[in-house]
Amino acid sequence: MTAIRTQGLTKRYGAIVALRGLDLEVAEGEVVGYLGPNGAGKTTTIRCLLGLARATSGRAEIFGVDAQARPSVAHRRVAYVPGEANLWPDLTGAEALHLLGRVQGAADTAYRDELVERFQLDPSKKVRAYSKGNRQKVLLVAALGSRADLLVLDEPTTGLDPLMEQVFRESVGDARARGQAVFLSSHILSEVEALSDRVAILRAGELVEVGTLADMRHLSALSIEATFDAAPPDLSRVPGVTGLVVQGHDLRCQVVGSVEPLLGVLAASGVHQLLSREPSLEELFLAHYGESGSTREPSHA
Amino acid sequence: MPDVETGFGVWVVGRRTARRAVRSAVVWGVLFGALVANEALSYHSGFPDTASRERFAATMGDNRGLTAVTGPARSLDTLGGFVAWRMMSLMLVAGAIWGFLTATRLMRGEEDAGRWDLLLAGRTSRRHAAGQAVWGLACAWSVLWALTATGTVIAGLQPSVGFSVADSLFYATAGVAGAAMFLAVGALTSQLGANRRQANALAAVVFCISWLLRMLADGQVLPGWVRWTTPLGWIENLAPLTDPQPWALLPIALLTGGAGWCAIGLAGRRDVGQGVLTGSSVPPSRTRLLNAPGGLAVRLERWPALAWVLGLGALGFVFGLVARAAAEGNFGDSSVGQVVNRDGGHVSLGAAWLGYEFLYLAAILAFAAAGQIAALRAEEYDGHLDHLIARPVSRRSWLVGRLVLGLGLVAMAGMSIGLGGWLGAGGRGGLDALDLLQAAVNVAIPGLVVLGLGAALYGVAPRLAVPLLYGFVLWSFLVEILAGTLHARWLVHTSVLDLLGPVPATGLDGQAVTGLLVLAAVAALVGFAAFDRRDLATA
Numbered sequence: 001m002t003a004i005r006t007q008g009l010t011k012r013y014g015a016i017v018a019l020r021g022l023d024l025e026v027a028e029g030e031v032v033g034y035l036g037p038n039g040a041g042k043t044t045t046i047r048c049l050l051g052l053a054r055a056t057s058g059r060a061e062i063f064g065v066d067a068q069a070r071p072s073v074a075h076r077r078v079a080y081v082p083g084e085a086n087l088w089p090d091l092t093g094a095e096a097l098h099l100l101g102r103v104q105g106a107a108d109t110a111y112r113d114e115l116v117e118r119f120q121l122d123p124s125k126k127v128r129a130y131s132k133g134n135r136q137k138v139l140l141v142a143a144l145g146s147r148a149d150l151l152v153l154d155e156p157t158t159g160l161d162p163l164m165e166q167v168f169r170e171s172v173g174d175a176r177a178r179g180q181a182v183f184l185s186s187h188i189l190s191e192v193e194a195l196s197d198r199v200a201i202l203r204a205g206e207l208v209e210v211g212t213l214a215d216m217r218h219l220s221a222l223s224i225e226a227t228f229d230a231a232p233p234d235l236s237r238v239p240g241v242t243g244l245v246v247q248g249h250d251l252r253c254q255v256v257g258s259v260e261p262l263l264g265v266l267a268a269s270g271v272h273q274l275l276s277r278e279p280s281l282e283e284l285f286l287a288h289y290g291e292s293g294s295t296r297e298p299s300h301a
Numbered sequence: 302m303p304d305v306e307t308g309f310g311v312w313v314v315g316r317r318t319a320r321r322a323v324r325s326a327v328v329w330g331v332l333f334g335a336l337v338a339n340e341a342l343s344y345h346s347g348f349p350d351t352a353s354r355e356r357f358a359a360t361m362g363d364n365r366g367l368t369a370v371t372g373p374a375r376s377l378d379t380l381g382g383f384v385a386w387r388m389m390s391l392m393l394v395a396g397a398i399w400g401f402l403t404a405t406r407l408m409r410g411e412e413d414a415g416r417w418d419l420l421l422a423g424r425t426s427r428r429h430a431a432g433q434a435v436w437g438l439a440c441a442w443s444v445l446w447a448l449t450a451t452g453t454v455i456a457g458l459q460p461s462v463g464f465s466v467a468d469s470l471f472y473a474t475a476g477v478a479g480a481a482m483f484l485a486v487g488a489l490t491s492q493l494g495a496n497r498r499q500a501n502a503l504a505a506v507v508f509c510i511s512w513l514l515r516m517l518a519d520g521q522v523l524p525g526w527v528r529w530t531t532p533l534g535w536i537e538n539l540a541p542l543t544d545p546q547p548w549a550l551l552p553i554a555l556l557t558g559g560a561g562w563c564a565i566g567l568a569g570r571r572d573v574g575q576g577v578l579t580g581s582s583v584p585p586s587r588t589r590l591l592n593a594p595g596g597l598a599v600r601l602e603r604w605p606a607l608a609w610v611l612g613l614g615a616l617g618f619v620f621g622l623v624a625r626a627a628a629e630g631n632f633g634d635s636s637v638g639q640v641v642n643r644d645g646g647h648v649s650l651g652a653a654w655l656g657y658e659f660l661y662l663a664a665i666l667a668f669a670a671a672g673q674i675a676a677l678r679a680e681e682y683d684g685h686l687d688h689l690i691a692r693p694v695s696r697r698s699w700l701v702g703r704l705v706l707g708l709g710l711v712a713m714a715g716m717s718i719g720l721g722g723w724l725g726a727g728g729r730g731g732l733d734a735l736d737l738l739q740a741a742v743n744v745a746i747p748g749l750v751v752l753g754l755g756a757a758l759y760g761v762a763p764r765l766a767v768p769l770l771y772g773f774v775l776w777s778f779l780v781e782i783l784a785g786t787l788h789a790r791w792l793v794h795t796s797v798l799d800l801l802g803p804v805p806a807t808g809l810d811g812q813a814v815t816g817l818l819v820l821a822a823v824a825a826l827v828g829f830a831a832f833d834r835r836d837l838a839t840a
Contacts, residue, residue, distance in 0.1 A: 072695040128413060
């Protein structure tokens with residue numbers, strides 16, 4: 001059974017289309033990273049999934065339950081961490097954890113206590129006295145400690161220091177090892193790269209890429225750096241070569257598809273040193289948005 | 302590089318504070334102005350002859366218990382004395398509470414929410430930002446004064462009233478002097494408390510001690526000079542419309558200026574987010590109520606709800622005292638009784654007074670009910686609701702839980718009013734327990750209607766729900782008190798208070814009560830349906 005399935009999920013705010021026909025699946029026990037620039041529709045997706053926003057059309061299921069029609073049933077197996085840790089300021093951390101655990105209906109209190117230790121959270125303080133990072137820790141401990149079958153995390157490490165971010169990664173790893181599914185929306189590409197089995201990339205409300213990182217890299221341009229004994233050859237007519245940059249005897253380019261024609265030209269041109277590299281997630285991400293990371297509206301938007 | 306002290310940024314704080322404070326100042330200013338005008342203009346119909354005025358003055362003026370609660374009655378057989386006695390205690394109490402709640406909301410509340418940090422990151426300093434906030438509060442007070450003065454002057458210029466403009470302005474100044482002092486007190490406690498709640502508690506303690514000392518002095522339990530030790534006593538010493546004492550403004554001005562100055566000074570000396578009196582951020586954990594959304598709502602709202610119930614019960618008691626005094630003094634048989642019992646039937650004098658006064662309490666209770674809708678809207682706006690709805694909690698069950706809590710508040714406050722009235726009346730004046738039980742139900746009905754309509758507005762238009770609801774309650778109240786002077790009856794019927802009779806002067810109108818309850822229930826159902834279908838809207 002899939003943890004999350006959306007079919008044609010669309011959300012409009014007046015004339016603005018925030019989400020357009022989203023088809024997405026997250027399998028049980030899978031960690032899916034959800035990427036996109038600000039305003040791409042990531043949080044809208046999550047709010048539609050959780051019934052916090054009503055979809056204009058389409059369907060969203062959580063473990064086979066219609067999340068729009070029967071949200072409270074669907075939420076029995078879900079724990080959610082929003083990006084804004086706006087808890088009740090007059091509750092203490094312990095009170096907030098108790099409340100969220102009770103409302104969730106299930107909490108592994110021993111594991112929750114362990115998480116409190118791991119995240120170095122002092123639960124005796126009032127929420128109003130917490131820093132932003134500590135408030136985020138309360139929500140992370142509540143969600144992870146629920147042992148829910150699906151964790152929906154919307155930029156969950158906002159405000160965490162690098163040490164705590166490492167604890168978060170370990171905790172998500174533990175959750176995956178226990179068979180929990182994780183839907184992770186984040187701007188921290190290294191985090192997504194480290195944790196995710198698959199990555200979904202959203203642009204202007206549309207899913208433009210989804211798959212494993214290996215698949216994406218395979219289908220994406222390969223970065224080539226070559227050094228020649230003499231002037232580099234003209235590669236502009238070699239099939240698949242783009243982004244050609246020549247500096248003295250050094251050459252950089254990307255190649256899409258078969259590298260055989262390129263290798264033939266390079267071998268015949270006295271190449272001194274050759275380095276090929278798969279694109280990082282950051283490069284894949286930027287390839288969809290341009291160097292500025294800005295969103296390009298689809299032509300039919 | 303612009304100078305920090307004169308830079309543009311610092312005025313942003315002042316303007317922002319003023320803009321937000323003026324909204325509620327307008328509401329209270331209109332209310333005070335309209336109430337004063339109404340009391341002044343209706344005096345001659347209520348007390349048409351000298352005999353009735355003298356009877357009234359003799360009874361009320363000699364009643365120590367009543368004087369302890371409402372303040373000293375001076376020249377009650379004159380229009381000025383009557384208006385001063387009727388309105389001053391209400392204005393000073395409402396003004397003082399508005400004052401400190403507004404100041405702590407806009408100073409300490411902004412700090413608690415983290416918005417103060419953003420403002421301080423601009424071209425200003427802690428001290429100057431606090432100074433501008435105090436300036437903003439002063440602007441709001443000026444609006445409150447101007448509107449109260451406008452209502453008083455307009456009424457005073459009528460031939461039947463005849464107050465001089467100077468007397469009217471002095472009366473308005475005295476009426477809102479409590480607001481000025483407690484705006485400053487609230488600004489000061491905002492620096493002292495560790496958070497807004499503590500700041501409110503400190504200001505409330507100041508208010509309660511001040512009120513208690515004044516009450517004991519007025520009730521002749523303590524010597525009269527004790528009145529000079531309390532800010533509320535200073536206001537009484539102004540004696541507007543009877544024996545004006547402008548020099549008594551001096552301690553009021555000193556307290557207001559001094560507290561404001563101290564607030565600004567302390568703001569410059571302490572860390573943002575900390576109070577001068579540091580509270581414990583590590584309180585004992587209490588999870589007894591935190592097992593479900595309903596318990597959470599009780600935990601969050603219990604103290605404000607208790608304050609409403611006790612406060613309205615106390616007012617019910619005071620009005621019961623008035624009704625008893627009215628009945629024992631045998632005045633008003635040709636006035637209030639006629640006003641209340643428009644159909645010409647005969648009612649007891651105590652019941653007539655109580656029926657008339659309880660309409661005020663019904664309006665206040667309706668405000669409390671609107672506050673419940675505001676609280677649940679705040680839960681959504683602040684993003685707290687997301688944490689519940691993203692878990693196995695249905696929207697409908699959450700909303701039902703919150704409305705049941707509101708219903709409980711309205712019912713308890715209604716009962717508290719009835720009980721207070723019964724205790725105050727002490728079984729005199731033809732008022733028995735059954736009469737006051739009916740009155741308790743009667744005063745609760747507008748609150749229930751407001752809850753129902755509020756649920757509908759909240760479901761359909763959450764961003765507009767709170768201002769529309771408060772506006773509706775205010776409109777109802779104004780229309781009701783001006784009903785006697787309005788010729789357009791359809792306008793009067795737009796008031797939620799109009800459909801109910803002045804119980805216990807009249808019997809409970811079963812048909813009207815049923816109709817209003819059905820309206821409330823239908824509106825609530827509309828609210829449930831709309832809330833179920835819309836997006837949650839956070840900040």
